[in-house]
Amino acid sequence: MNYSPSFQLTANPAGHVGKAQRMALVLIGFGVLALLVATFGAGATQPILMLSVSMALLIGGGLLYIVKQYGGGIAGIKNNGITFSSSTARGSVGWMLAIVITGFYVLLYWFPETLEGLIRMMDPLSYTLRGQPSDQWFMYGTFYTLAIVVMGYRAILKYRHNRYQMIRTASVMFFQLFFAFLIPALLVMFQQKEFYFTYFWPLKYYYLFPSGYEEFAQGGGLAPFMIRWAAIMTFIGTPVLTYFFGKRWYCSWVCGCGGLAETAGDQWRQLSDKSLTAWKIERWMIHSVLVFITITTALLWINSASQGEVLGSVSQGFSSVYGFVIGALFSGVVGVGFYPIMGTRVWCRFGCPMAAVLGILQKKMSRFRITTNGGQCISCGNCSTYCEMGIDVRSYAQRGENIIRASCVGCGICAAVCPRGVLSLENGPTEGRYNGAQFVAVESIGIPPKQ
């Protein structure tokens, strides 16, 4: 029985596009057209013109729209009309966006020559930052960083009543702009190896594959230091930081995948599947990926140590399959392309092996938890609805239990949208972490607490 046809079918009654916003949409529309023109050839012949025009239109239009949407009015939760809007409620706009983004990733990974115009358009920027021509990944990285920075500004304005959200968003913007974009580019400029200080095995598996390890260990300049950094962060930095702060120190403060989800993806966070079935699938999938990459890494090292005598081409086969299925298809195409349909953290939730490791640490040995404030929950469901990781936060909160889930990335949106101040992200003693506060309702009414 369908109880809410009228809520599903109405046009967005809260959607109100003012004059300035329409103007902003015009700019964005022209910016997209400029990108098309660049792709069709003008990017190669007129790179500086096309780059400056398209960026000016996209950034200018984007910022104008954002400021008009979230800059005025009273600070507070701004979720009006999300379930009515075609772009945020799996309407036709949402589906169209999903197809376009997915298609872009397919072209990027397997048919980059079709994007030649766009890649050439980035040459001026690439020469400035890296001293060499652009390639598809530099072009992609530029758009990716741009999306995080511009939409990060949107997130900061939208959540400006909440300092945790503002600081956290500034953090993902910072790490993307500097550690995932400018620093790697400048390293190339100064004849160093391109290196990402914020990505570690098993997410950036290459750094601990024998080939990657040897390439850096035997490389010149900063390379030996870089590979030591990568190894230390994998084996020491990750467990120590996760012990103190939970998974969030990485997933919602540093990581670029998380960064995109929290900024550009914020409008789709409510689309994640909250069902128990989805949780079961998630646990199987993410841990399978972790096992897969661990076995692949181990095989490669065995193979390397035995100089190919034991396993021959088997380990290379594992590596290629992993690279295609997980590295490209899952993390790229599905991970971002499906934002408008399955929510923003599909990759983080179902596929990321780094998230799997962090999750196990968070569950077993961490000071992090989301505390529930006694018996204050009204079961409204805002926390669960806006959990991008599909955690049914309410199911814990309404029982007065703390929330400690392997998948929780600590974005803090559940605590922000809660209309009764029931949830708080905290680091504290590991002892009694799961117990939560005494469920006050039970205590008040004289029923002995459950053991």
Added chain:
Amino acid sequence: MNVAIIGNGVAGITAARHIRKLSDHQITVISDETEHHFSRTALMYVYMGHMTYQNIKPYEDWFWQKNRIDLVHGHVEAIDTDNQKLAISGGRAIGYDVLILATGSKPNKFGWPGQDLEGVQGLYSWQDLQAMEHNTKGISRGVIVGGGLIGIEVAEMLHSRRIPTTLLVREQQYWNNVLPVDEAQIIGRHIQQQQIDLRLGSELKEILADGNGRVRGVITGTGEEIPCQFVALTAGVSPNIEVVKRSNVATGRGVLVNDFFQTNIPNIYAIGDCAEFHEPKPLAPKVEQLWYTGKMHGEVVAHTICGNQTPYNRGVWFNSAKFFDIEYQTYGYVGNTLRPGEATLYWEHPEGRHCIRINYDAQSHVVNGFNLFGIRYRQEVCSRWIREGRTLDYVVQHLGEANFDPEFFRQYEPEIVKLYNQQNPGAPVVLKRERGIVGSQWSVVSGQ
């Protein structure tokens, strides 16, 4: 044993869940509102487009069958207490050994002329929400009658759809029959900031009809006519007990119960909004119409029905709400005026969106209540302080322990300590604990 529960709101469902936890009884929940339990407090968010109906259901649909809780979607037409049978719409009958009445409330209508016109409604049920969706389509103004919690929710709902709104409040300040004047003014200012036309000290006199039996305006107590196409009647709710009144179960305003939620008929209980206590506890109302009390009633009655007679004692009082963007929490007893012998420590941020009130006994300085606006405090800590009879100086020094705001939020406790020291010169106190990323990282989470 066969337990029937009328009503699938939070009280009835909590009772069903706990009876299932404690026993193997057969459980049937009957409701004519929706097939599955939903969170009534979240209705506003469906209208505002924050959540869908699916989102406001606290349990997935498989939950009920898995826990052997039978759901009947139908209206109870008669309660036959002699034969222990319920007559359900459509000619069906359901027998019971134990009956729990959890029929909730209905919006008050005080006999205003025009109160039954089309476009005039309360907001309580799923059907009310659907009606509101229909009634507010394309309108140019809505008028809300009643300055309580539902009234401001409706204001927020209309505001989310950019519908100009007038809020008629009988009291001189918003919700002043519950809130002290300072707090009421904070909310009043906040409502006006949202461009809501707030009319304090203003009553509804009459609702005007157009030619088709639809509302076209209201007339206020001063005779002013306000044109509108929608009127929300939110002047409180009262027990929804029509069907109970036609049975042998004794009723007053609500279904009359003792401390065990037992009615005059031994195997029939009443909980939640529809129950009325013969002898309420001091300071407690006869009818408790809150989410939290409904939940507590449900749990207590489950224990009694499953053989562990448990009297209801709601303990240290608490409640919470959100007025547009300002959150409200209260612990203990804070009335709208001070009782004799009671004193208060009140701090308000200069911007007027945050405040803390701590009430205490003027003689002994024992703290008895907190009001918090725009600041979150831990229920566990505040209730413990009240239960343990902590004095004001102790509480003020330890306020950091209670702070529950998110990390990096500005902490106002030092300012409260300063205020306390100004008002109590002679023995200055210092804040012993702070909350924050360092506070929470290196100090204990609570307690100790």
